[in-house]
Amino acid sequence: xxxxxxxxxxxxxxxxxxxxxxxxxxxxxxxxxxxxxxxxxxxxxxxxxxxxxxxxxxxxxxxxxxxxxxxxxxxxxxxxxxxxxxxxxxxxxxxxxxxxxxxxxxxxxxxxxxxxxxxxxxxxxxxxxxxxxxxxxxxxxxxxxxxxxxxxxxxxxxxxxxxxxxxxxxxxxxxxxxxxxxxxxxxxxxxxxxxxxxxxxxxxxxxxxxxxxxxxxxxxxxxxxxxxxxxxxxxx
Amino acid sequence: xxxxxxxxxxxxxxxxxxxxxxxxxxxxxxxxxxxxxxxxxxxxxxxxxxxxxxxxxxxxxxxxxxxxxxxxxxxxxxxxxxxxxxxxxxxxxxxxxxxxxxxxxxxxxxxxxxxxxxxxxxxxxxxxxxxxxxxxxxxxxxxxxxxxxxxxxxxxxxxxxxxxxxxxxxxxxxxxxxxxxxxxxxxxxxxxxxxxxxxxxxxxxxxxxxxxxxxxxxxxxxxxxxxxxxxxxxxx
Numbered sequence: 001x002x003x004x005x006x007x008x009x010x011x012x013x014x015x016x017x018x019x020x021x022x023x024x025x026x027x028x029x030x031x032x033x034x035x036x037x038x039x040x041x042x043x044x045x046x047x048x049x050x051x052x053x054x055x056x057x058x059x060x061x062x063x064x065x066x067x068x069x070x071x072x073x074x075x076x077x078x079x080x081x082x083x084x085x086x087x088x089x090x091x092x093x094x095x096x097x098x099x100x101x102x103x104x105x106x107x108x109x110x111x112x113x114x115x116x117x118x119x120x121x122x123x124x125x126x127x128x129x130x131x132x133x134x135x136x137x138x139x140x141x142x143x144x145x146x147x148x149x150x151x152x153x154x155x156x157x158x159x160x161x162x163x164x165x166x167x168x169x170x171x172x173x174x175x176x177x178x179x180x181x182x183x184x185x186x187x188x189x190x191x192x193x194x195x196x197x198x199x200x201x202x203x204x205x206x207x208x209x210x211x212x213x214x215x216x217x218x219x220x221x222x223x224x225x226x227x228x229x230x231x232x233x234x235x236x
Numbered sequence: 237x238x239x240x241x242x243x244x245x246x247x248x249x250x251x252x253x254x255x256x257x258x259x260x261x262x263x264x265x266x267x268x269x270x271x272x273x274x275x276x277x278x279x280x281x282x283x284x285x286x287x288x289x290x291x292x293x294x295x296x297x298x299x300x301x302x303x304x305x306x307x308x309x310x311x312x313x314x315x316x317x318x319x320x321x322x323x324x325x326x327x328x329x330x331x332x333x334x335x336x337x338x339x340x341x342x343x344x345x346x347x348x349x350x351x352x353x354x355x356x357x358x359x360x361x362x363x364x365x366x367x368x369x370x371x372x373x374x375x376x377x378x379x380x381x382x383x384x385x386x387x388x389x390x391x392x393x394x395x396x397x398x399x400x401x402x403x404x405x406x407x408x409x410x411x412x413x414x415x416x417x418x419x420x421x422x423x424x425x426x427x428x429x430x431x432x433x434x435x436x437x438x439x440x441x442x443x444x445x446x447x448x449x450x451x452x453x454x455x456x457x458x459x460x461x462x463x464x465x466x467x468x469x470x471x472x
Contacts, residue, residue, distance in 0.1 A: 072455050139455070179472075182418040182419050219376070220334075231465060231468070233418070
């Protein structure tokens with residue numbers, strides 16, 4: 001936790017914030033902070049700044065906060081990710097948030113196990129928790145939007161063209177000939193298949209909608225290595 | 237597990253391999269393979285090829301193997317990584333192996349908790365296990381060398397100059413001005429600090445030995461996002 005995030009509901013008066021629960025415990029027991037200490041803070045969806053602890057009790061803490069900086073810029077990248085297995089999905093959502101990706105689609109594809117869609121980690125609250133942890137790590141305040149798409153064909157036919165419009169649309173595909181480009185100047189839409197890959201039907205559908213199949217070499221990467229690796233490569 | 241790895245000790249006769257334990261269970265229970273099935277295999281430190289299951293019993297399985305392909309090329313990159321906390325270290329070792337990094341130094345720095353060095357995950361067998369899992373994922377056969385360095389100063393003074401010689405030497409440092417370069421043609425030595433960063437004394441020591449401090453933007457990345465992101469960026 002590199003910043004303490006609060007929401008407008010935590011504001012008890014102008015410039016005064018009251019926290020309880022996980023954030024109180026973290027500030028007191030992990031950071032070992034005391035009354036009078038200053039912490040980096042951020043208003044969820046708003047600015048970053050500093051908070052001075054004015055009261056630290058068993059049940060809650062109060063801070064005086066001054067918000068004076070914008071959060072870091074969002075990455076101009078939309079990711080469309082075949083749903084990984086739940087434990088991996090949690091860590092990838094965290095990483096994507098840390099890296100600054102703000103539009104995330106989790107998609108069903110032929111090689112995704114159907115049972116993954118039943119995971120409690122896909123409940124809204126569980127997703128939100130990973131996103132908040134990622135923002136706290138990256139000193140960011142802007143939550144990514146995560147959208148679940150359980151049907152490949154209607155998503156690709158009806159929604160994807162609009163999502164990808166005006167962007168460089170890339171599909172990571174180990175069998176592709178073209179290496180993934182470096183340092184792309186404009187916005188990117190990046191589709192990443194499951195570890196088993198997109199099936200030919202799926203790749204053909206993406207190519208038919210203007211996607212380019214790209215590779216990062218002959219290795220079978222796991223999703224947690226592939227996604228940050230592609231993002232690091234694409235960004236200027 | 238995208239390939240089944242065996243060692244020369246598993247070879248019972250020319251072109252015949254016998255496996256037991258974890259690999260047997262995986263082949264039988266996870267892959268659901270049967271006698272007569274063909275699998276992708278690799279000889280640890282050797283070539284890749286195909287194996288046909290000739291016997292599958294409770295205690296062991298036998299395969300006829302034909303090895304005819306070289307493993308994927310190693311990355312021309314040496315990483316020097318401040319020791320992350322043990323759980324993260326395990327996943328990072330796995331990712332580095334998957335990405336094809338073959339020389340890994342785990343280093344103590346001022347912001348690394350000393351207790352991390354006591355972790356059972358640093359025992360040779362535990363490290364080896366992560367490396368093997370990474371090779372199985374990436375369809376590779378060449379184990380990375382992992383070296384533990386518990387003393388920063390003598391390592392940087394006495395060993396690092398030789399390690400970095402003839403390479404582009406980069407130190408990932410959030411406070412740096414220079415963006416990390418893309419698509420470097422030659423070999424790279426990459427130093428990555430702990431999440432708290434290198435302290436000024438450490439960065440100065442690296443700079444004095446020809447390292448360039450580079451950044452991938454203003455975000456505080458976690459190690460698991462930062463490392464693949466830097467590697468994806470550096471590779472051609």
